[in-house]
Amino acid sequence: MITFDSVSKQYGSTVAVRDLSMDVAEGEVAVLVGPSGCGKTTTLRLVNRMVEPTAGRILIDGSDAMSQPTHELRRGIGYVIQQTGLFQHRTVAGNIATVPQLLGWDKDRIAARVDELMDLVGLEREMAQRYPHQLSGGQRQRVGVARALAADPAIMLMDEPFGAVDPIVRERLQDEFRRLQAEVRKTIVFVTHDIDEAIKMGDRIAIFNVGGVLEQYDTPERLLAEPANSFVADFLGEERGLKRLALRTVGDLPPEPGATASPGTGVDEARHVAATAGTDWVVIVDDERPHGIVRLSELNGAGTLGAAPTGRAPTVSAADSLRRALETIMTNEAGLAVCTDGDGRYRGVLTAERLRRELR
């Protein structure tokens, strides 16, 4: 969809982008990340020709961006910057309607589109007549995204779009953006200097170094598993293993069967089941759902499991991250996480050893 073909940009003796070749696939989010001055914003602006290359070509859907008139090119490209980008003298509705008005849409079509977009980005309709200064930082950011989406461009360029809001609002906007992107599937180039944001938002991440050098362009999973060099490894920061676990869900990993028994099972029989599975812990499963967990060596005498004092099963469900599973494993006595599917049915157990094998 977007191809950088040996692109360089020089300002006098400063090389902002150095011989860059990379592809951004249709419907994917490519995040550009790296230290200050490494050429992220310049790279982004090369796409809509706010900056023109010194050498090389940028192809959009196979055709050279330089061969199109800029106004035509930009019609197909939404652009979102930090909240300062809104027109202060225009209402929320007016801001969102900017591009449709330029394109000469009729009033009804514009009004319908504004309503649709406000719903899409999670803005109350009653905010339509407010001005930017009457909104919170997070709300302003949503208006910026809605404005960029207004004419349904195939490409979105986002330059630190969540940079100016506090960490809690930022996290919410990131979550909303992911939900939105799953729906609209735009081809997005996204600039940030925050590696955690990059890992969370990107289908692919381009890590740049000063001097406009692209060090590695890969999926978050592969970057974390196989950083190309020490610069990339340092930039990814501590706890690469934990970050990898955060990217994957419990549902991605087939659990081990674990030792299970029903509440009516006798303690002796449960001991046998546990011994066969090489554990001292049995998950009590009733009607396919985990009801508790019990340590057999602590049970005196016979009887059934249903009559024994049991603890709550340390459960994680399919949508939880593997990092959450690890947290669960590390903070309960049994040293395991009981996995359920989306409907709460028992699927098996995960252990620290299983996660360790997975990371290797």
Ligand SMILES: Nc1ncnc2c1ncn2[C@@H]1O[C@H](COP(=O)(O)OP(=O)(O)OP(=O)(O)O)[C@@H](O)[C@H]1O
């Ligand atoms: N218009 C310009 N004229 C001269 N030099 C420029 C211009 N724009 C950018 N540069 C230089 O090009 C380099 C890359 O700048 P760019 O803004 O792309 O970096 P960045 O990675 O986005 O930085 P930051 O994270 O600080 O925003 C920097 O050294 C910058 O000073």
